[in-house]
Each structure stands twice: as C-alpha cells, then as structure tokens.
Amino acid sequence: MRFFYLLLSCCFIFKQQAAVSSNDITENGFLYQADNSGQLTWTIYTSSPWPIPTGKNWKFEYDIAGTNQIDAFEVLIGQIANNFIYFEIGGVRTKPLFIADNGSLHIESNFIHDIILDDCSLIELNGPTLSGSASIAEVELNFCYFERITLRNSPDFHPCCVVIVRVPDIGNYSSYSISFFSCIFVNIQAGNTDDPTFHMTSSSDYAPVMITYSEYPAVQTSQCNCNIRFEETRFISTHGSHTGAIDIRGEIGSVIIYRTTFSKTIAEDGVIYTPDAVYGNCVYASGSDDVMRMTSEFIYLCRSDSDAPKIAVQSSLDFGAFDNLIPDYKSTLVVSEMGSDSIGTGSELNPLRTINTAVTVSNPKKASFVEKIADQNEYPITVIIKAGLYIEHRIKVFSERMTLKGEGVDITRLRNDISDSFNPSVLLSIEPDNVGCKLDIIDLTFEQVFAGPSVKDSLFITQYGEVNLQRCSFKQVNPSNKHESSFIQINNKDAVLNNVIFTDGNFNSETTAIEIVPGGGLKLDSCNFTDIIGSAVIRAVLSDTFTDLILRDCKFQNCQSNPSSQPNIPSGSTIVISSSYSSNFLNQKIQSFLKSP
Known part of the structure; x- marks a missing residue:
C-alpha cells in the first residue's frame, strides 16, 4: 500500500470546481488519462468503452464538442x-x-x-x-x-x-x-x-x-x-x-x-x-x-x-x-492488557485491549473539511498505554492531534503483527489525508518482528505532519535474520527524535535503521545507536527546501556499515547523505556540521 500513499500525497492540489448550472448539462466531453508517476502529461483517451482505470490519473472535461460521452469504467469479474x-x-x-x-x-x-x-x-x-x-x-x-x-x-x-x-x-x-x-x-x-x-x-x-x-x-x-x-x-x-x-x-x-x-x-x-x-x-x-x-x-x-x-x-x-x-469521542483513552475491545469504553476502569482500536475510534476531524468555524478547533487526544506487550496490526493515525504515551522503555512494548495480511511489517503510520498531523510518542519500546525476506515497508512510517518521539527505543525481536525493512522511514520535514535508543538491528546491505527519503528531514537529539548492522545506520536523501538532517549529542557504538551490491544505493558509512537536486549546485549546497558531546 505504500504506492497508494504516494499517489494520494500528490493529488490534493485540485480545487473544487465552480458551480454548474442545469444549462451546462451535456453528456459529451473529453476523457483524459495520465500516468500517476512523475509529472502529469494528459492525453485524450479515444477508445470505447471506458477501460479499467487501474494505475492512471483520469479526468473528464465536459464540452458539447467533445469526442467522448460520459460512461462507466468497465471492471470485469x-x-x-x-x-x-x-x-x-x-x-x-x-x-x-x-x-x-x-x-x-x-x-x-x-x-x-x-x-x-x-x-x-x-x-x-x-x-x-x-x-x-x-x-x-x-x-x-x-x-x-x-x-x-x-x-x-x-x-x-x-x-x-x-x-x-x-x-x-x-x-x-x-x-x-x-x-x-x-x-x-x-x-x-x-x-x-x-x-x-x-x-x-x-x-x-x-x-x-x-x-x-x-x-x-x-x-x-x-x-x-x-x-x-x-x-x-x-x-x-x-x-x-x-x-x-x-x-x-x-x-x-x-x-x-x-x-x-x-x-x-x-x-x-x-x-x-x-x-x-x-x-x-x-x-x-x-x-x-x-x-x-x-x-x-x-x-x-x-x-x-x-x-x-x-x-x-x-x-x-x-x-x-x-x-x-455511537457514543461521543473521548479526549483520553486507556489501553491495557486486561482491557477489552468488545465491552471496553477506554476509561481507566474499563480500558480497551488494543492500541489499534483506541486510535481508530479517535476523532478524525480535519479542520480543512468541517464547515463551521466553531468546529475547526483542535481536538487533542491522548492514548495512555499501560505496561505490557501489544502485538498490533498496522496502527493508522487519523487524528490531527494525538499523543501515544506508555509507562516507560521496555515496560510498554509494541510489536508488528506478522499475521496482518495487508502490512505485516508496518506497526505505525500516519494516514495520507492527515497532512496536518501533530503526533507525540512518549515512553514506548518498538519491537520489530521479521516479516519475511521480501517485505520492505518500515516498522514506523512518518509520511505527514509533525512527529516527535521522546524517551523511546527500537530493537529487533529476531536479529539473527537480515531485515529488509527499516526501523523508521522519514517522509515528512518535521520529525524529531529526542532520547531515543536503537539497538540490536540487523539489516541487509540495502537497508538502514533510519531511512530519510526525498522530502523528509530529521532532527536527532541525545540518541544512541548500538549494535546496528546494515547498509548504513542513517541514510538521508535531502532533496527539498528546508529539509535538514541535524544530529546533536548522538552516539554510535559497535555499528557496522556494509557496502551495497546495488551501485545506485548510497551505503558503506555510518551516516550517508546524498542530494537529488538537479539545479544550480552553488545555491543548494549541503552543509555538514559535526558537534561532539
């Protein structure tokens, strides 16, 4: 499903069309198609009937002189x-x-x-x-x-x-x-x-x-x-x-x-x-x-x-x-190993059993969608996760303001559920329409379970908004396997890790513990990396304005970086930084500042 997220992230630029009067009703127009990767180049679709729409962008422009009539997409059994x-x-x-x-x-x-x-x-x-x-x-x-x-x-x-x-x-x-x-x-x-x-x-x-x-x-x-x-x-x-x-x-x-x-x-x-x-x-x-x-x-x-x-x-x-x-939303939800998703209400006395359920039933209100000014106020939600081990299907964050708070590193532990048929390697992600999300994660341990040699989606994917992790840790349950999915993939500019520990990570020669993809940026403060093996510990492709990689008081101990067999994958160092800028380099240099503790 990663492709779908990328697909949606680039398509919210369309504006609502102007009101159309009954005099403008016509069944004629032009059906355009474009590939959904890279820059859109629209071409008129001339065949009939309309095809299965898979893998493309489509638009229909009404015009009485158009060569197409409005029709239905054909999807066969x-x-x-x-x-x-x-x-x-x-x-x-x-x-x-x-x-x-x-x-x-x-x-x-x-x-x-x-x-x-x-x-x-x-x-x-x-x-x-x-x-x-x-x-x-x-x-x-x-x-x-x-x-x-x-x-x-x-x-x-x-x-x-x-x-x-x-x-x-x-x-x-x-x-x-x-x-x-x-x-x-x-x-x-x-x-x-x-x-x-x-x-x-x-x-x-x-x-x-x-x-x-x-x-x-x-x-x-x-x-x-x-x-x-x-x-x-x-x-x-x-x-x-x-x-x-x-x-x-x-x-x-x-x-x-x-x-x-x-x-x-x-x-x-x-x-x-x-x-x-x-x-x-x-x-x-x-x-x-x-x-x-x-x-x-x-x-x-x-x-x-x-x-x-x-x-x-x-x-x-x-x-x-x-x-x-259908009760009202709550601003605070409690999750416990002793709770129940069937009869739990999310209160201290009657907690829910899974984090997934608590996050799913939280208020998804988007300020840009609601119609009344009074409804556009922020609605912060706190999910309190009691001590224990929680094996979870992909937790998808819908809410714009959310805090996930545990009871401490190695006390409250979260693992990805490898039985999840959709995303067995992903534990937590922000939904593609939640572009204004502010997510705080405090006092939790994330444990990565090996989901298979061909599974590449990261344990934690930060696509949008602002993400702040404090006093958390990441480690692998079975480090004897070479994982092909990172601990964290950073897609957004505003990600901060403060006092986060990474340990016991065994990745293959194409995979890193932290992957910063084009458009992403990251600030690390007082983070420790121990016993990490892979293509690199941190790999960053800085390709957008105001995207930075900032490290302060971070330590790397017993980390091993292996050169990739793929020539187009930067690797072989603890930290690998590259740029995909194609315009004037003199105005877009990557500046590096190393500050020791």
Whole structure:
C-alpha cells in the first residue's frame, strides 16, 4: 500500500470546481488519462468503452464538442480497479461511474473527487441477476477515498448517492457480501443549493451510502440476505436527506458497522425541518426489522461528534433512543492488557485491549473539511498505554492531534503483527489525508518482528505532519535474520527524535535503521545507536527546501556499515547523505556540521 500513499500525497492540489448550472448539462466531453508517476502529461483517451482505470490519473472535461460521452469504467469479474485518480471539470454526471449488475466489483486504493451528480449514483451495485441459487457474489471497496461529491438533483424516490446497493431476491445467489474497508467519505453535499426553488421533501433520497432492495421504492416483496460490513470507514462533513452517512431501507440482510467514525455528518431533513421526515445524522433505517438491527451486535466500536439524533429508526417515534450505540469521542483513552475491545469504553476502569482500536475510534476531524468555524478547533487526544506487550496490526493515525504515551522503555512494548495480511511489517503510520498531523510518542519500546525476506515497508512510517518521539527505543525481536525493512522511514520535514535508543538491528546491505527519503528531514537529539548492522545506520536523501538532517549529542557504538551490491544505493558509512537536486549546485549546497558531546 505504500504506492497508494504516494499517489494520494500528490493529488490534493485540485480545487473544487465552480458551480454548474442545469444549462451546462451535456453528456459529451473529453476523457483524459495520465500516468500517476512523475509529472502529469494528459492525453485524450479515444477508445470505447471506458477501460479499467487501474494505475492512471483520469479526468473528464465536459464540452458539447467533445469526442467522448460520459460512461462507466468497465471492471470485469476477477479484475481489480486500483491505484487511480478520477475527477471531472465543468459539467454534471448523469450516469454512474461504476456499475455492477452481476454482484461482483473490486475497487481499491483510489481517489475520486469533484463530481456533481444528477439523478444517478456514483457507484451502483445491483447484485446478482442470474436465476438459481448457485451464484456467489462479492463486492469489495477497500481504501477508497471520495471527496467533494455533490448529490445535486434527483426526483422523489430516486436515490442519488455516492454508493447505492440494491439487493436482489435470495433466489439469485447462494451468498452475497459487500465490504467497505478503510474507506473515506469527505465533503459530500446534498441538494441543489444554487437553485432557490429547490427543496427537499420527506421522499427525497440523498445519502453518501444507501442500502435497499431491488424493487425500491415499490413495496418490498423480495426476500434478501446480503451481508454488508463497514469497517474502519470514516464519514467527515457528509450530507444526505434522511442521514448524513448510512441509509438502510427495507429487509436486506445483515449490516454490520464496526470501528466506523462519523464527524459532523448532517441529515438535511433535520436542518431544514422537512415535514414528516425522520432523520438521523449518522444512520437511518426503515423496514419491518429496523428496530432489531439497532443493537451492539450490528453497531459497535463506533464514535461520532455529530449532533443528535445520531441514529433514526422509521418505526420509532423516540428520536435518539439508540444514540448510545455511537457514543461521543473521548479526549483520553486507556489501553491495557486486561482491557477489552468488545465491552471496553477506554476509561481507566474499563480500558480497551488494543492500541489499534483506541486510535481508530479517535476523532478524525480535519479542520480543512468541517464547515463551521466553531468546529475547526483542535481536538487533542491522548492514548495512555499501560505496561505490557501489544502485538498490533498496522496502527493508522487519523487524528490531527494525538499523543501515544506508555509507562516507560521496555515496560510498554509494541510489536508488528506478522499475521496482518495487508502490512505485516508496518506497526505505525500516519494516514495520507492527515497532512496536518501533530503526533507525540512518549515512553514506548518498538519491537520489530521479521516479516519475511521480501517485505520492505518500515516498522514506523512518518509520511505527514509533525512527529516527535521522546524517551523511546527500537530493537529487533529476531536479529539473527537480515531485515529488509527499516526501523523508521522519514517522509515528512518535521520529525524529531529526542532520547531515543536503537539497538540490536540487523539489516541487509540495502537497508538502514533510519531511512530519510526525498522530502523528509530529521532532527536527532541525545540518541544512541548500538549494535546496528546494515547498509548504513542513517541514510538521508535531502532533496527539498528546508529539509535538514541535524544530529546533536548522538552516539554510535559497535555499528557496522556494509557496502551495497546495488551501485545506485548510497551505503558503506555510518551516516550517508546524498542530494537529488538537479539545479544550480552553488545555491543548494549541503552543509555538514559535526558537534561532539
């Protein structure tokens, strides 16, 4: 997944497109593509139909003289659409971007943004349509990022959504599952705010995600049994009609909402007081089984700072009766070996079991996304980690202000979980949209477990923001193996290590203990390196303005640096510094200052 992070980090420069009037609606335009590495060079895509979008940047510019018509990307059964960017300029989309009529779709690691929808949804999942009960259907949306999508105009009972799921009768399949894993919905608007005559009714159907039965809005006659799961998904400043996030209509099977967060999600029916409308700012459900699905069996480890009611059930007149299923965020969370992720609340008396859970249910609010000035205040979060050993899946930091605090070096210990199917070598990283993050880590020991000879992602990856480590240590659990992944990879300019100990590190001749990649910078103060073997102890490629490598009062003891067999990899010294500047060297010298204790 490292490639996806790099892909996203370079694509937030696009600005929101100007408002588009109904007179500008056209199905014609130009479809452009560009490689997603290096400088973008756009070329017109001329073939038909639209291809699988994998590995490229795509944009559609509406123009009545255009040679393309808006269409859907074609993703066949067994294919994965991944690592792509798509956005639109100057028009309104009236057809879905992705359609799955066979119950099979796999989209992963993408950024879709700046799209206006009229009377359609962005992704339409219609489920299996084959007769018989032998069909096994599966839809996966993993690491998908949707930003600045406008659900503009749609008649009553015509859903207009980012994702709509229409579940068919069980006679068409033996099993049907849909997974939303680590997806992000940000700045989703509902309604045509540019039209003074526009108004919502109790029959308006706008939602970031809607799940319903195939014959909706007619009365349900089908029997559905679909398994739908939201996990580690985030809704930030999203809008809809009955709900600002997840809309469930009818008896469609099981919907599990797990470790999902809602930040300032808004049901417009509550803002404009639509007559006879029932609304919940996070979740809305209707159908004969709507009350039954409002239990901790289906909604758990979720958090929100959205206004009440967070959950609405059409058959219940008691607004907010189920809001306890999505409690408010906490500013302090406690993690203990004796805690529980299933019943723990994160308090001192009832702690959580894993750091991963504590970080996931923390407030992901991004100041640049929320709409009210009052909501743009910083929300610092402290995770207190009690003594013990914590073997963790990749801990992904969403929150903008976070402190991880243990009880001391070799007392509170963290290890990467090599059973993690996505990133077995990574223990901690900052998410790609968290560019303004300020992360403090205090009194912790990081233990690196060998994840295999071909695994290269670092134990700790600092992509963005400001990172400050104090009184921490890094070491390897099995130093007899030559590791191919570093302790730390520095991608951001503002990383500081203070009183950090590195010991017992055995790396191969291409790998270092600390890797500073282009764009990264690091300050080390009173750090000790002992028994480190590898290509170098610290390798820095300084390639950007104001990126520095500063060492003060640091010690290197019994460290061995081996020359790399690869000629393009700087190696063979304790500290290796190089530059990728290609312009005037006289103005961009690397200055070295060595100060002994």
